[in-house]
Amino acid sequence: MPELPDVEGFRRVVSDHAVGARVEGVQVADEGVLRGVSGRVFRRRIVGATLTEPHRHGKWLVVPLAGSGGAERPTGHPTEHRPDDPSVVFHFGMTGGLSWVPAERVGEEPPHRHDRVVLRTEGGELRFRDMRKLQGIRLAESDHAVDVLLGGLGPDAATVTAAGFRQQVRPLRRQLKPALMDQTVIAGLGNLLVDETMWRAGLRPDRPTAGLDDAALNRLHARMRTVVRHSMRHGRVPANPSWLTGHRDPGQDQICPRCGTPLRRGRVGGRTTVWCPRCQPG
DNA sequence: GGTCTTGTTGCACC
DNA sequence: AGGTGCAACAAGAC
Secondary structure (H helix, E strand, O other), X not given: OOOHHHHHHXXXXXXXXXXXXXXXXXXEOOHHHEEOOOHHHHHHHHOXXXXXXXXXXXXXXXXXXXXXXXXXXXXXXXXXXXXXXXXXXXXXXXXXXXXXXXXXXXXXXXXXXXXXXXXXXXXXXXXXXXXXXXXXXXXXOOHHHHHHHHOXXXXXXXXXXXXXXXXXXXXXXXXXXXXXXXXXXXXXXXXXXXXXXXXXXXXXXXXXXXXXXXXXXXXXXXXHHHHHHHXXXXXXXXXXXXXXXXXXXXXXXXEOOOOOOEOEEEEEOOEEEEEOOOOOOO
């Protein structure tokens, strides 16, 4: 599932329920989702720390910690994140997710077999579930380490300006869809969002980026922003009848909701791609 | 069995 | 250097 809007939904889960909570325990059911850190170190760093306001860049979710690891401090438990405090950094791959289970419901909601890591706080549990373990959880030791980790990403798809978008895309000489999927170009777009965006912009996914003038790039940017913002409100890419997303898959009608033409299905940039041959001519 | 999958990385190759 | 294609990661659906 997770593209930018899904990750935004996970950010809200943390923001709405877990900010200010002190981590009392960490269960690592499957160490395979921890990247670059052992379960032991991860647990030691996190237990006793307080979760602070999360932020998202593209498909990455950063949860900064206040205070870290074990030792009680004379001042009590700090609740302000400082630049040299660590952050928990999530990437959800294709099948990851984050949910909040309030303490009073923890008993009724037994662990799912794909719940890989659980952070327990007084108010409830933050559960990281991931079927395939294509990505996972990292621990960045400081804000600088977060910057290094995420430094290669392009501007976030939800906030990039038209000028920023043109600047990123214009120099490229490649197919449009793989360009937009590339997280170093624009961060946050996945397969569904990109197909939706190009369908609305009337551009074929396999057309070259070269030849798109400022007006075309501005239009593409505007469509992208509409798709991304609408999806963010839903916390996922909506399977709305007026969206390509509601028609693209076998089991759906696979008819363009705008013109009724049968949709085309193929591979572009190695990914399953759906487009309307009439609305998206060369 | 085979093929497919809403993500990313590393590598060979052009 | 920038771009492309493929395998790998892992686990399930059809």
